Amino acid sequence: MTFWAIQTLNGLSFGMLLFLLAAGLSLIYGVMRILNLAHGSFYVLGTYVALSVVRATDSFALAMVAGTLAVILLGVLMERVLLRFLPPEELPQALLTFGVLLIVGDLCLWYWGGTPETLPKPAVFEHSVRMGSLVFPSYRLFLLAVGVLVAVLLWALQERTRLGAMVRAAIDDPAIARSTGINVSLLSSGVFAFGAALAAIGGIIGGPVLGVYPGADFEILLLAFVVVIVGGLGSLKGAFFGALLVGLLDNFGKALFPSLAYFTIFAPMAIILAVRPTGLFGSR
Amino acid sequence: MGRRVLRILALTLCLAAGSAAAQSGPVKIGLLLPYTGPLSIQGIDATKGFELYLNKIGMKAGGREIQILKEDAESKPDVGLTKIKKLIERDRVDFVVGPVSSVVAIAIRNYVHEQGVPLIVPVAFTRTLTAPPLASPSIFRVIETTDQANYPMGAWMIKNTKYRKVILMATDFVAGRDTVLAFAAGFKAAGGEIVKEIYAPLGAPDFAPYLAQAGDTKADAVFAFFAGADAIRFVRQYKDYGLFEKLPLTGYNVLTDDTILPALGSAALGIVTIGGWTAALDTPDSKAFVADYERVHKAWPTRYSESGYISAQLITIALDSLKGDLADRNKVRDALKSALPKVKAPRGPVEFDAYRQMISPVYVTRAEKRGERVVNAVVERIPPVSQEQVWGWWKK
Numbered sequence: 001m002t003f004w005a006i007q008t009l010n011g012l013s014f015g016m017l018l019f020l021l022a023a024g025l026s027l028i029y030g031v032m033r034i035l036n037l038a039h040g041s042f043y044v045l046g047t048y049v050a051l052s053v054v055r056a057t058d059s060f061a062l063a064m065v066a067g068t069l070a071v072i073l074l075g076v077l078m079e080r081v082l083l084r085f086l087p088p089e090e091l092p093q094a095l096l097t098f099g100v101l102l103i104v105g106d107l108c109l110w111y112w113g114g115t116p117e118t119l120p121k122p123a124v125f126e127h128s129v130r131m132g133s134l135v136f137p138s139y140r141l142f143l144l145a146v147g148v149l150v151a152v153l154l155w156a157l158q159e160r161t162r163l164g165a166m167v168r169a170a171i172d173d174p175a176i177a178r179s180t181g182i183n184v185s186l187l188s189s190g191v192f193a194f195g196a197a198l199a200a201i202g203g204i205i206g207g208p209v210l211g212v213y214p215g216a217d218f219e220i221l222l223l224a225f226v227v228v229i230v231g232g233l234g235s236l237k238g239a240f241f242g243a244l245l246v247g248l249l250d251n252f253g254k255a256l257f258p259s260l261a262y263f264t265i266f267a268p269m270a271i272i273l274a275v276r277p278t279g280l281f282g283s284r
Numbered sequence: 285m286g287r288r289v290l291r292i293l294a295l296t297l298c299l300a301a302g303s304a305a306a307q308s309g310p311v312k313i314g315l316l317l318p319y320t321g322p323l324s325i326q327g328i329d330a331t332k333g334f335e336l337y338l339n340k341i342g343m344k345a346g347g348r349e350i351q352i353l354k355e356d357a358e359s360k361p362d363v364g365l366t367k368i369k370k371l372i373e374r375d376r377v378d379f380v381v382g383p384v385s386s387v388v389a390i391a392i393r394n395y396v397h398e399q400g401v402p403l404i405v406p407v408a409f410t411r412t413l414t415a416p417p418l419a420s421p422s423i424f425r426v427i428e429t430t431d432q433a434n435y436p437m438g439a440w441m442i443k444n445t446k447y448r449k450v451i452l453m454a455t456d457f458v459a460g461r462d463t464v465l466a467f468a469a470g471f472k473a474a475g476g477e478i479v480k481e482i483y484a485p486l487g488a489p490d491f492a493p494y495l496a497q498a499g500d501t502k503a504d505a506v507f508a509f510f511a512g513a514d515a516i517r518f519v520r521q522y523k524d525y526g527l528f529e530k531l532p533l534t535g536y537n538v539l540t541d542d543t544i545l546p547a548l549g550s551a552a553l554g555i556v557t558i559g560g561w562t563a564a565l566d567t568p569d570s571k572a573f574v575a576d577y578e579r580v581h582k583a584w585p586t587r588y589s590e591s592g593y594i595s596a597q598l599i600t601i602a603l604d605s606l607k608g609d610l611a612d613r614n615k616v617r618d619a620l621k622s623a624l625p626k627v628k629a630p631r632g633p634v635e636f637d638a639y640r641q642m643i644s645p646v647y648v649t650r651a652e653k654r655g656e657r658v659v660n661a662v663v664e665r666i667p668p669v670s671q672e673q674v675w676g677w678w679k680k
Binding site (some may be wrong): 116135 | 321324328492513525526
């Protein structure tokens, strides 16, 4: 019984981390039609910057702010300086963002070294929660809470505010949106920076559990892709439920069939793609 | 025709002159260790220990300068093989020190054997590397095999604890499996029972799914092998899930390496491990080494620093006895073989067996608090065991 309870909680909390990553990726694709391979860089760079800050100041909150800001800066730079001047074709975009992924990865290796690092947990979450025979680290419950909170906020932002309506309009038809007076160009920059920030936050709050190491950018990117493919590209709801599904599959897969670790993620993905090529909640 | 013979002769002479010139130049030692990836901690520490000794003697031995060339083996067999080929064929090194990963060690074994360049193995401890048929006259290992430490641990546990049913947990690669299975063999021979085996991939980002499996099993203790960054995440999460009160954690020394103890902090307390050396070992040679190392690197050495330190001594003692003349490979091998007993190893007296595998004492330790610092305090010294005494469970 405890086995199933713990594994479910594990899967959900891991799913929430994936949601933060996939939401940004999905949002950026929705508005800009850019499949941003550098999303993995946002994740590692944010975590590494946070690591340096937490070591210097001992403050997790400060590290969170600094890491996120650094990544927003990179995101804005990328969007304004590089992506803006590319033709709206997939291949040049994929190559360019992939190049950024490799460069950021190597710069991180050069500056932070090759040893895998783990962010220290905020002291409040050092203890574990006990319910009968069930022992569960409080930090993972915190992850769960952050994920749900971000999901609710994002949903409210997109469905209940004027800004959200503008974003939805830009997703559905950029040309018409532009003709009604929406500054799609500025909106794109904003969304790109926001998506990058989500990836950084995911990396930083995931840092005490998953850690950061050379190659983490690729691993995380792969999982985030699986999530958006399962959930449907460009859909927030898709990112949320896709992330939960992949988180649970990954956990139960590893616990029940350890030798089939990746199979338990990719086989369901293949099946979903065969039945619904647009993903669970994708519209096109 | 005659001109052609002359030309070949001239060429041969040039080559001979070249190699004679190399004899008077610096001695080149290639370090084939991981500097990135999950085992980079081991690679970096072995390098620090190695350089500590060479700097102490002024980077000179047998009347020749010593030059170090470092290559990152990344713990990947294909990368390791490419890098050792580069070291031997392009840089023409005289000795290679490495690797850390047992998988890399197996991958480069045939190449080393064919090339005949002496390989000093400071960390990779898979049992097969120094046992026939893989044992090679060119391979010298200065760390205990997985059998030499873990097989005796089985008997020790039956004699000194109440644990009779044990779960094995390890990284799913050759060193991990070799380690826990050697323990299992010794434990079962002494009357214990293994109730479950759980293997996680190297660099697993999250151990939660594996820990939940262990928590669900009725047992007295866990015996584990996780190294480097994996060990940090594993031990922390083990405590986070409250497993330690239910299932005391024991394992091979990599689990609580001195280098990761500061990162583990109080999460390490109470973990009992076995291994070749600990920085808390209270002997004059060991204390001197720790003091030297701490002065230079501002941190405690680990068992990898220690075996790096032994590797450097081994090579320089051999160089001294050869007076720097490395022309005859057989003489170099003999010199290396007879150099080990002269090495002042922090772990205690050491020597090679017939397969050039080190025989040394091993130590059972428990992570305890000494002042502000968590250390692996020695619980018991287990007298030297040779690999032949403990390989009977798998070697027919």
